[in-house]
Amino acid sequence: MSRAEDTAVRTSARNGWLLSLPALVVLAFAASGPLLIVVWYSFLTANDTGNVIHEFSLDGWKGILFTYDIFEERYALADAHLTIFWRSVWLSLTTTALTFAIGFPTAWFIATRPQQQRALWLFLITIPFWTNLLIRTFAINEMIRNEGILNTLLIWAGAIETPLQINYTETAVLIGMTYVYLPLMVLPLFATIERFDMRLLEASYDLYASRWRTLRRVILPIVKPGIIAGSILVFVPSLGAYVTPRILGGGKNMMIGNFIELQFLQGKNWPLGAALSVALLFIVMAALLVYVRVANRDRGAGHG
């Protein structure tokens, strides 16, 4: 028995590596490796016709915050860039807050359904999660555009005379991102609420706590890991969003992702685009590190 187990099960670490190697090679070639090239390009000199000149320069990194004024021959703070960063952060934070405000009651609702029903409700949340983000953004676009169904209905009902201009505003981006990222908030919240011991609520009510007090002092502290997980899962893709702001924000309401695209596909300042990409990557990695630390602490506490 033990010899058989030895041969069948406990294969060596070498085999583990060998089996994983092909996947690692492809990922190194078409995912991880090229990231290093982006770092390299962020330190090169821009070329007017696109691409780069292979000379060291910090202009890409300086360009994130400053623009060079040719007439006054000095660097000035790039207001247009700051506006884009501020919009990205603000919209991502608001999206996170909105998805939480809607997602928490939704997750609670699913977790408190009878056992047999739960899978169905969860499936209903998961389907939009896996369906095409582009199509979901199109769907929102069709709802809110000037000749879309919302405005058509409002005009038909006599509530307004001219269509509300929602499309191509920050509000549109906010609605769109909240819509497409909501499942990312609901799923981790559901996972923590499902493990929540409902007897704690009985105890809390028995001790004359109000519903509000119970929510604030008992429920929220216990489901905090789920809140943090959901918030990061929403915040991270929001910050790097490209499709939703492009479709719903138009050219005027760019976010960092669109700004990066502009440098590569139109603006032709590759080092700036590369520097912006690396900066975005660092912010996202920092957020994920916080997430991993919190998740590990939670797991440690749960088992210990």
Next chain:
Amino acid sequence: MAERGFQVSRLPGFATIAIAAFVLLYLPIVTLVTFSFNASNSVAVWGGFSLHWYADAWANDDVKAATMRSLVIGVSAAVLSTTLATMAALGTTRRRAFKGQTFIYVVINQPLMVPEVVTAVALLIFFGIIKVATGYQGLGYLIVAHTAFCIPFAYLPIRARLESMDLALETAAADLYATPWQTFRRVTLPLLAPGIMAGAMLAFVISLDDVVITEFVKSAGQDTLPTYMLGQLRRSFTPEVNAISTMLLGLTVVLLTLFFLLTRKND
């Protein structure tokens, strides 16, 4: 008093918000699908039932070419990424923790962590260099790029299946003098098959949905269905886009349902 109906887990207003959330989640999609059958060319005013936007989409050579390209890339990426992910899952589960295992996890899951637009930029630069150096402009770049970001999606269900599998059958096979290869071919692989199928389906769906990386990596004239649709936005908006979306949506839902059936816990 009302205490009789008091249910501890009920929080006032939560059910209302939840139901509203479900309605709002599905309303835009249902509307989009509905207006794909609209006889008029509006996406907001109903003009009777018609299938002519589907006929239009079907007759559109650009749509046909983009669909074919999406399918070729999707199937290639799904097959390749699932093969690689299966090997990696076999290498990283059911054996004693070994040095570098965490590193392997991190690399495999890396596409889930890095913002897509950053990977897209990286591939634009890197593949641009290779395109100039080799002169090759084909679909290979898109297939490799899609394979890479599909690996973590294929890996997860396969690994989950492996971890829940009973080792006794494989041990029995080995006891009955099956070679390791025979054991793998006749016992492990058939047991693992639902996980592999689930992984392949997820990978295919993910590849089919990709916009950002494809948009940056594609050479001229290599539109996939999603990038074609994104390009259509600049022109006038007709229910033809709804028709294409509905077909893509239908395919996704069918594959996802299969995925859930395959990964469902049987006992």
